[in-house]
Amino acid sequence: MPIKEQRTPPRSRLIGNIFLALAALFLIANFILPVVLGPQIPGVPYSLFIHQVQSGEVDRVQVGQNEIRFQLKTENDQAGPVFSTTPIFDLELPKLLEQKGVEFAAAPPPKNGWFTSLLGWVIPPLIFVAIWQFFVSRGGGGPQGVLSIGKSKAKVYVEGESARTTFADVAGVEEAKTELVEIVDFLKTPERYTQIGARIPKGVLLVGPPGTGKTLLAKAVAGEAGVPFFSISGSEFVELFVGVGSSRVRDLFEQAKKQAPCIVFIDELDAIGKSRSSGGFYGGNDEREQTLNQLLTEMDGFAAGDATVIVLAATNRPEVLDPALLRPGRFDRQVLVDRPDLSDREAILKIHAQKVKLGEDVNLKAIATRTPGFAGADLANLVNEAALLAARNQRSYVAQEDFAEAIERVVAGLEKKSRVLNDKEKKIVAYHEVGHALVGSLTSGNGRVEKISIVPRGMAALGYTLQLPTEDRFLMDEAELRGQIATLLGGRSAEEIVFGSITTGAANDLQRATDLAERMVTTYGMSKILGPLAYQQGQQPMFLGDGAPNPRRMLSEETAQAIDREVKEIVETAHQQALDTLKLNRDLLEAIATQLLETEVIEGEKLHSLLSQVQTATQSGFSS
Template sequence: MSVKNRPQRSWPRLIGNIFLIVGTGFFLINLFFPQLFAPAPTRVPYSLFLDQVNDGEVARAFVGQDQIRYQLKPENGEEYGSILSTTPIFDLELPQRLESKGVEFAAAPPKGNNWFGSLLSWVIPPLIFVGIWQLFLGRGGGGPQGALSINKSKAKVYVEDDATKVGFADVAGVEEAKAELEEIVEFLKNPQRYTNIGARIPKGVLLVGPPGTGKTLLAKAVAGEAGVSFFSISGSEFVELFVGAGAARVRDLFEQAKKKAPCIIFIDELDAIGKSRAGNGFMAGGNDEREQTLNQLLTEMDGFAAGDATVIVLAATNRPETLDPALLRPGRFDRQVLVDRPDLPGRLKILDIYGRKVKLDPGVDLKAIATRTPGFSGADLANLVNEAALLAARNQRETVTQPDFAEAIERVVAGLEKKSRVLNEKEKTIVAYHEVGHALVGALMPGGGKVAKISIVPRGMAALGYTLQMPTEDRFLMSEAELRDQIATLLGGRAAEEVVFGSITTGAANDLQRATDLAERMVTTYGMSKVLGPLAYEKGGGNSFLGEGGMMNPRRNVSDTTAQAIDGEVKEIVEQGHQTAIAILQKNRDLLETITRQILETEVIEGEALQKLLDQAQGLEPVAV
């Protein structure tokens, strides 16, 4: 119906109805509570009341605590006498005086609307309490329905428009994962293509990988490509203080999803509710809230059929090794898709995607940046581009240049420059020799990367200087010789202190830790020991993507003899690397002094100037075995 044809309101009729309702209300009130509208009696002084009593003019009186209401005797043919009132004064002789004058008196009757006041006193407080409780529920429940929505799912529904739509073109560096998920898009777009041939559409897809590799972005891309609703929720949002709330939310989530099928449910950090029930610390049959939530999730994933509602559950986790086996069996999370850190071509594509969002200088070489960032995840590269843009804006440049990216890489890898941390001359000299020792040994070791920069400017929380090595290519396998070269490079700084000063400092603490860990993995994990043989003495940790945690190298239960042999082999590997570093520095002592003097003057050496100096280094003669 258009606006022009819309009927106009009859305001006179509306006003008449209002007056009718109000008049009817007053009539009913006057009918049942006439005393509410009765005129109030004339109030007189107490002295006049006493005079009228003494003169015999008062016929009857009602004595109350706050008021004395009395009626005079009729005069001049009146049927009833006037009714007056007065305020009582404490007078113990009033009853005798009234009785002596023949006045009928009694206590004042209860007020006519007393029951109405009592009713209000019983009704109003509960109403106030209910109102406050409703306000508490509305504010405390985390949603428009308040605490009454405790059993409702908190999943966010994303219905993306063309401006915010995310597709596979916005995701790079994980081509294998994209190829696997493209089939999920086909399932959602055309499920009959698979069901007609008898194929079963997978109910769950688990995305596993290190943090920041784009698992959530991939899930959104699947929803964007398929053009379906996308329910997003974190695993921690299922479990709350109230018992049974998590299971109820799981049920509500799947009910909502079935109504909007085909759709995608994305559960981030699945390990929050999906940890293995075997090691949760509770007795069998316990009433653990998280376990109830997991059981409900397993039941719901078994409950919906592909033919009735195409609902696919995507989940992401960094710790697949902690998940319950019931989640990973076929029929639930049928597929596990690895979303790993990108390789060199993947990093180049990621940098190209994020580079289009900032103003890049024409001279920026994204391939060189990708080469210098091995091991960076997609989130790391996005942060790198942003850091470079911030540096360019801070320096009042209109575009982001290559030096901005170089500085951003160092900020991400080594931390911020600590210009306020001023070293004295002795400490500065020791740091210079230490870093040049790393650079010289690293330049001659084939297993290390290319030395790109030496700096004695403090960075981060503990680094008083640093040597930046950049790999020339992505490496996925390392030989025993290359690992030994890395250990020698790590010990190059300590070796330089010994060669030059004949003493050591605390500056090599982190180097020693990393060298020892690497040597221990060579012996206990990689089997690179002729004494112990090709055996693994380290416990298998599963597919952990969050590092090794507190225990750097958890060993199996071994005998004392084997433990001593492991310690001996680790010490031999580290000591051999130490001696190699000392020998290299002693052979290149003059070059060590030359580079150190130069870096003490400039504080930083990089690029072609550094490469020309390192090209003069002489390696050790191969030892005949």
């Protein structure tokens, strides 16, 4: 079912040809014919004209704005020759002509023919119509008048015209694919379900964080079913003109019904599907609300006898959608497309790794283990970064070390080798990072310490300690959370022990430690004093977190003070744990920091060997 190329309609070409012909006639009548057919009058200098007037040789004069024509006298009173000259601003010329008895008058206005006058009235409106028609046609509808602005801008993918995407091209979302297989079956054999009275779903909403493959899944559904695929973004419905969005919704569904069975995919649904009461107004008349109302109406219009059209939509902000969109009968199903786990990440890496040349030492499972929380787009970017690093290093294949460096670039940022620290700052950063590593090596649930570096990275990091998990974790107990807080405070504790003072380098560590301690008390109920109560208001899942904590419930002054005391106690206890551990391992702290100042980076088996010598402070409560 190929899409035919849209050509310029005959009506548009006819109007254009008529306009060009009339414009040519206008130019000929006003500029070319007067020059070709008009009388040829010789011109003379103005000084000669004045001399002839003073000599009495001039009989009569016609004074125009741009030309002076004069006729000379003859002896037999016959009409003399006519000449012209260019006028000069001269107030004495009329007096001179009157003194010499020369008959003079103003030149008559030019006489235009009826045809020229007609063209003067017709050409300007035609120019306006042509310009308007040009902009309207570029607005997406051809010469169909203002209504063409409301045409849908959806891109149509038809089988055979482009590369077909199937479920084999999508990895890491097995549960979502299982849900969508039934949609494919609906599109292929709808009668199988309608015969027994089953209702074909009208809409499927794909919900998940950015980069998890929602758009790719929608294309795979269309590719598996072998049906046309209409793709449009929610922002493309809304324009400056009121009513254009709803017009485009109508046009989109009319096109879809003509090519049914098909799939309509609306990306970023929240652009037009936000709750109508979110702004505090009900029954408003803005363009976005009219577009949403038209979308609701069109989805209600799919009755049992209508063409098989399924609407797929994607959003990463489900909490802002209007409830009318999510009710049964519209978006009947919501499919979560979440971040992949360990096995899914390995499968995604295998798909993207097919496009690059891998070295024999590449272990995709190890890479998947070191990338928890990475979405599909993140993993694709990781493979590309590794390939770029290999090419930069003049290698013909991608090695494991390229993937390791690519992970650090994504997690910690680019190396800032131009940011040079003085000796004192470098020494402080070295002890700070070693403090993190020593305390972190004794905490479970924090991951394994893989690298210590005092090479600045990213926007603000003067050094970093890289801890990578050995497995995917979904739950953490209280001891592990307290260990995380102690690890965050390990850098500050090392500065206190070695230098007897603290610097501004621990600002981010303190912020993260305090936030984690507050969540333990107010969200997780890990407080013996306050008990198993949640003091923060729960919210719907947000895949685009803005970093702001959930607001607290209405608290009494006594409860708020108790929360503050409990948070302070957790942080101070963790701080003491870090101090005890570092004091017990002071010699090891000095040895690793000295070596780090020499090499700037310690990693791999050498680092693991050093950290295996850490002694556990029994009073600190760590579990090795």
